[in-house]
Amino acid sequence: MPRIVVDVMPKPEILDPQGKAIAGALPRIGLTGFAAVRQGKRFELTVDGEITEQILEQARHAATTLLSNPVIEDVTRVEVIEEDAP
Amino acid sequence: MTSTSIETPLIGDLQSMTGNDDGPLAAVRVGVVTFPGSLDDRDAMRAIRLAGGSAVELWHGDHDLQEVDAVIIPGGFSYGDYLRAGAISRFAPLMEQITQAATGGADALPVLGICNGFQILTEAHLLPGSMIKNEHLHFLCRDQRLRVENADTHWTGEYWAGEEVVIPLKNQDGQFVADNRTLDELEGEGRVVFRYVGGNPNGSRRNIAGISNTAGNVVGLMPHPEHAVEAGFGPDSSARGEVGLRGGTDGLGIFTSVLRKLVG
Numbered sequence: 001m002p003r004i005v006v007d008v009m010p011k012p013e014i015l016d017p018q019g020k021a022i023a024g025a026l027p028r029i030g031l032t033g034f035a036a037v038r039q040g041k042r043f044e045l046t047v048d049g050e051i052t053e054q055i056l057e058q059a060r061h062a063a064t065t066l067l068s069n070p071v072i073e074d075v076t077r078v079e080v081i082e083e084d085a086p
Numbered sequence: 087m088t089s090t091s092i093e094t095p096l097i098g099d100l101q102s103m104t105g106n107d108d109g110p111l112a113a114v115r116v117g118v119v120t121f122p123g124s125l126d127d128r129d130a131m132r133a134i135r136l137a138g139g140s141a142v143e144l145w146h147g148d149h150d151l152q153e154v155d156a157v158i159i160p161g162g163f164s165y166g167d168y169l170r171a172g173a174i175s176r177f178a179p180l181m182e183q184i185t186q187a188a189t190g191g192a193d194a195l196p197v198l199g200i201c202n203g204f205q206i207l208t209e210a211h212l213l214p215g216s217m218i219k220n221e222h223l224h225f226l227c228r229d230q231r232l233r234v235e236n237a238d239t240h241w242t243g244e245y246w247a248g249e250e251v252v253i254p255l256k257n258q259d260g261q262f263v264a265d266n267r268t269l270d271e272l273e274g275e276g277r278v279v280f281r282y283v284g285g286n287p288n289g290s291r292r293n294i295a296g297i298s299n300t301a302g303n304v305v306g307l308m309p310h311p312e313h314a315v316e317a318g319f320g321p322d323s324s325a326r327g328e329v330g331l332r333g334g335t336d337g338l339g340i341f342t343s344v345l346r347k348l349v350g
Contacts, residue, residue, distance in 0.1 A: 017219045071216040
């Protein structure tokens with residue numbers, strides 16, 4: 001079934017303590033090539049049937065009202081994704 | 087009950103302890119909302135009774151505020167903190183009623199959000215800002231010293247501005263954040279109600295532990311005043327001087343404040 005992907009990231013000016021902890025752990029497994037890590041969230045909204053502009057609009061609304069908090073997060077993507085191969 | 091009492095009363099007959107069950111404050115009905123995952127709803131109800139008021143159980147899924155005079159949104163992990171702390175609870179049917187009743191000036195419904203309750207109030211846009219993970223990423227549980235910055239809100243009238251209190255702090259997502267414009271506005275309007283003293287425990291902007299809305303009827307704070315209301319079950323210290331083991335009751339004033347305010 002078709003899906004809409006919503007990506008949410010912490011705002012650039014907000015310190016991301018989880019991302020910072022991950023950045024600190026990477027060198028411990030020998031991976032030293034990364035200067036910083038920021039951790040976000042990905043949501044997949046599955047649609048039963050065709051994705052219309054109206055449903056896409058609902059997804060955008062969900063993204064800004066429930067899936068993210070505009071005080072600390074930005075919605076960076078609301079997009080229909082192609083069906084994965086089975 | 088006197089706050090200097092060091093004897094441990096244990097869980098017992100509340101009425102004999104408070105001694106004011108038929109006093110004027112008993113007519114004030116304060117609702118405490120339970121969500122799936124609330125933890126401190128019973129403690130908040132007990133705090134209301136110890137302060138002399140009447141506690142009313144409220145259920146998040148109901149549409150009826152049962153004509154309560156004030157509401158406490160208690161601490162805990164409603165919906166397991168899924169998505170973001172408070173993000174799902176904010177859309178509970180009862181929250182719609184509360185949001186409506188709490189908006190509209192100084193006569194609006196007094197609402198106190200403690201810890202997860204504070205997070206719910208920010209998600210509901212009744213209070214500005216938001217809480218993110220503690221700077222150090224650890225769950226922190228300790229007795230915390232705070233300064234009451236604003237003693238004019240509905241929930242802090244029993245204190246004086248500048249008075250310090252010691253009440254427990256226990257959370258993982260306790261770092262208060264907001265943009266600088268919002269922070270300046272909060273400071274300028276005297277809406278920073280509580281500030282951490284003796285070190286910032288979680289990275290909160292400008293050491294902010296609690297804030298209010300413009301009218302002062304809605305207050306949110308991260309530490310737990312309901313855990314510092316009863317000698318024998320409170321912190322080991324008090325900002326008012328030496329107390330016995332678990333003898334700190336500095337949080338009780340929050341609850342007596344709203345009762346006195348409502349009695350007029």
